[in-house]
Amino acid sequence: xxxxxxxxxxxxxxxxxxxxxxxxxxxxxxxxxxxxxxxxxxxxxxxxxxxxxxxxxxxxxxxxxxxxxxxxxxxxxxxxxxxxxxxxxxxxxxxxxxxxxxxxxxxxxxxxxxxxxxxxxxxxxxxxxxxxxxxxxxxxxxxxxxxxxxxxxxxxxxxxxxxxxxxxxxxxxxxxxxxxxxxxxxxxxxxxxxxxxxxxxxxxxxxxxxxxxxxxxxxxxxxxxxxxxxxxxxxxxxxxxxxxxxxxxxxxxxxxxxxxxxxxxxxxxxxxxxxxxxxxxxxxxxxxxxxxxxxxxxxxxxxxxxxxxxxxxxxxxxxxxxxxxxxxxxxxxxxxxxxxxxxxxxxxxxxxxxxxxxxxxxxxxxxxxxxxxxxxxxxxxxxxxxxxxxxxxxxxxxxxxxxxxxxxxxxxxxxxxxxxxxxxxxxxxxxxxx
Numbered sequence: 001x002x003x004x005x006x007x008x009x010x011x012x013x014x015x016x017x018x019x020x021x022x023x024x025x026x027x028x029x030x031x032x033x034x035x036x037x038x039x040x041x042x043x044x045x046x047x048x049x050x051x052x053x054x055x056x057x058x059x060x061x062x063x064x065x066x067x068x069x070x071x072x073x074x075x076x077x078x079x080x081x082x083x084x085x086x087x088x089x090x091x092x093x094x095x096x097x098x099x100x101x102x103x104x105x106x107x108x109x110x111x112x113x114x115x116x117x118x119x120x121x122x123x124x125x126x127x128x129x130x131x132x133x134x135x136x137x138x139x140x141x142x143x144x145x146x147x148x149x150x151x152x153x154x155x156x157x158x159x160x161x162x163x164x165x166x167x168x169x170x171x172x173x174x175x176x177x178x179x180x181x182x183x184x185x186x187x188x189x190x191x192x193x194x195x196x197x198x199x200x201x202x203x204x205x206x207x208x209x210x211x212x213x214x215x216x217x218x219x220x221x222x223x224x225x226x227x228x229x230x231x232x233x234x235x236x237x238x239x240x241x242x243x244x245x246x247x248x249x250x251x252x253x254x255x256x257x258x259x260x261x262x263x264x265x266x267x268x269x270x271x272x273x274x275x276x277x278x279x280x281x282x283x284x285x286x287x288x289x290x291x292x293x294x295x296x297x298x299x300x301x302x303x304x305x306x307x308x309x310x311x312x313x314x315x316x317x318x319x320x321x322x323x324x325x326x327x328x329x330x331x332x333x334x335x336x337x338x339x340x341x342x343x344x345x346x347x348x349x350x351x352x353x354x355x356x357x358x359x360x361x362x363x364x365x366x367x368x369x370x371x372x373x374x375x376x377x378x379x380x381x382x383x384x385x386x387x388x389x390x391x392x393x394x395x396x397x398x399x400x401x402x403x404x405x406x407x408x409x410x411x412x413x414x415x416x417x418x419x420x421x422x423x424x425x426x427x428x429x430x431x432x433x434x
Contacts, residue, residue, distance in 0.1 A: 052080045055322070056142035058134065058157050060084040061092045063253045064148035064171045064197070067315045068322070069096055075328055082142035085134045085149070085157070088112055094119035104128065106137045108153070135160040144322065146197070147172045150255055151378050152420055155179060159413065165190045169321040171197035173268040174378075178371045179416050180275035194276075195321040200269055201276055202317035203295035203308035213278045220297040220305075221269050222289040223348065224249050224312075226261040229290060233352065239391040241384060249292040249312040258381045262394055263348060267359020268377075271370050274363060281363055286356065288346045293335065311335050354395040358402060367410040369402060371419045376401035379427035389434050400430045 055072060059065045065086070072079045083104040086093040090112050097105040097120060106128045107116050113129035120127050128137070131153075138145060138157040145161040146169045147154055154172040159179075161168050163186055170176070175183055187194050196202050200221045209215060227246050228236050245257040252260070259265035266286050273284050287297075292312040299305045310316050313332035320327065350357040355377070362369035380397035383389045389397070401423050410416055 052078050053144055053322075054080045054082045054142045055144045055146065056083040056085075056137060056140060056161070057081070057146045057148060058085050058138055058154065058161075059087075059146075059148035059150065059172075060096050061086040061089040062148055062150060063256075064146065064314065064318065065096075067318050068146050068148070069100065071315055071319050071322060071328070071330065072100060074331070078328065079322070082140050083137040085137050090115045090119055097125045098123060104137055104140070106133045108134050131156065139164055143167060144169065146318075146322075147175065148197075150174075150253060152178055152374060155413070155416070159183060159186060162186050162192045162194070163190050165192045167193040167195065167324075169195050169197045169318070171318075173198065173265070173272050174374050176272045176275045177268050177374045178420065179367075179410070179413060180271070180370075181367060182410070182413060182416070184275060195324055196272075196276055197314075197317050197321050198269060198272070199312075199314065199317050200296040201273060202320060204273065204277060204298055206308045206320070207298050207306035208277060209298075209300075210278075215300050215302070216279060216283070217299045217301045218283040218285055219273060219277060219279055220285045220287050220299060221266060221273060222287055222292075222294055222296050223263060223266045224260065224292045225288045225290055225346075225348075226257075226263065228261055228352075229288065233392075236352070237390060237392045241387065244384070244391060248290075252314075254385055255378070255381055258384060258394075259377070261391070262355040263353040264355035264359060264377050264394075264398075266348070267356045267362075268374065270359060271363050271373075286348050288348050289344070291340070291343055293340070293343060309335055355398065358395060358398050362402065365407060368405060368407055368419055371410065371416055372401050372405040372423045373398060375420045375423035376427045379424050379431065383427075383431045389431055393431075393434050396434070397427050397430045401426050 057065050057068050060069060072081065081100040081102040083106065084093060084097050084102045085106040088107060088109040090107060093105055093107060094116060102125055104126045105116060105120060107113065108131055110130040113127065116129065117127045135157050138160040144167045147158040148171045149157060152174050155175050155178055158168065158172060158175045162183060196205050204219050227243060227248055228239065244261040245254050247257050247260055256265060270284050270286065274281060294307045294309050297305050297307040311333045315330045316332050319330045348356055359373060362373040376398040380394040384391060384394055404426055
């Protein structure tokens with residue numbers, strides 16, 4: 001608590017060196033201090049208060065959502081559930097809503113409304129359907145919103161939670177990739193709190209000295225290398241979706257698993273890190289670490305390197321975000337360093353993993369390029385999972401879209417949506433030709 005208060009005093013006295021960008025600006029640390037100092041508590045320190053922290057989960061049936069539900073069930077006295085949303089897995093959504101006692105359950109697919117209503121019959125849980133209903137659920141008065149919807153579809157609901165000043169656990173890379181500056185501007189304006197849930201950004205958040213940001217030399221995102229880290233080009237060219245989603249360390253959804261296999265996930269994380277932390281593009285590095293024990297590192301100007309370590313289980317960073325600034329127990333396996341024979345590191349191979357190179361180029365080009373990168377990748381990954389293109393066609397589709405995009409400022413969410421839609425059409429055309 002003292003650290004947060006000191007950070008606020010310093011920022012108030014000197015101003016942010018990264019105005020309009022970075023989690024230490026405006027609505028982040030400033031909001032923490034306001035909540036800590038306020039007599040209307042019950043939001044920042046719920047685990048010490050009589051009132052439990054209320055939670056909404058956007059994307060409750062995905063891997064992040066399921067892990068979040070698991071933790072909530074293990075700490076029932078500390079949390080209540082306001083709303084759960086999912087795309088079309090009605091059976092699991094209804095089961096989760098009953099299990100957690102949620103007040104509301106929402107499917108993004110309007111055609112499944114009756115199915116959801118029927119599945120919730122006999123309960124007091126309200127049902128809703130459609131994209132607008134998902135955003136309305138995000139705007140409900142939960143203390144904490146877990147933003148776990150995969151892809152650009154998560155942008156609208158996450159922004160709705162931010163606009164009402166919620167604490168948002170951000171597990172959706174694409175929100176900051178597509179609309180980083182716009183979202184952080186809204187975070188500051190609304191006094192919201194943005195907590196990174198991705199294991200890499202959560203790790204950096206835990207060891208980054210926000211009070212002395214000038215002392216940071218660089219941040220180092222670690223990457224497992226995915227299932228094809230040591231594969232030859234022929235194997236990668238003929239890789240099947242089943243091989244691509246078979247991650248050696250993490251249990252994730254299909255899209256994220258393919259992103260890990262292409263290393264696009266690390267490229268997206270570089271863009272996300274640029275928005276989350278007060279560092280320049282030149283201060284963001286990637287290092288392949290196959291064991292996935294060190295989740296990321298911060299190097300300081302005196303040569304010190306601080307790292308956050310743990311077993312590869314997303315329940316650890318989720319728990320850190322759910323309970324922040326406190327900590328809660330998790331069932332994650334504890335790290336036994338004495339049992340580890342080696343921890344290895346290597347530079348990423350940009351020739352074999354061109355998606356990482358493309359992401360770096362998009363980060364240097366600016367906001368419009370990042371939107372194109374993300375949209376083209378989503379379409380290409382879907383094309384690969386549907387077996388319409390090969391694994392190495394994914395970067396070809398992305399690069400073709402980047403070559404055709406127009407540069408320029410992105411000043412609104414409508415502009416984001418327009419670039420996203422145009423890119424998806426171009427990507428579909430490229431896939432049809434392939």
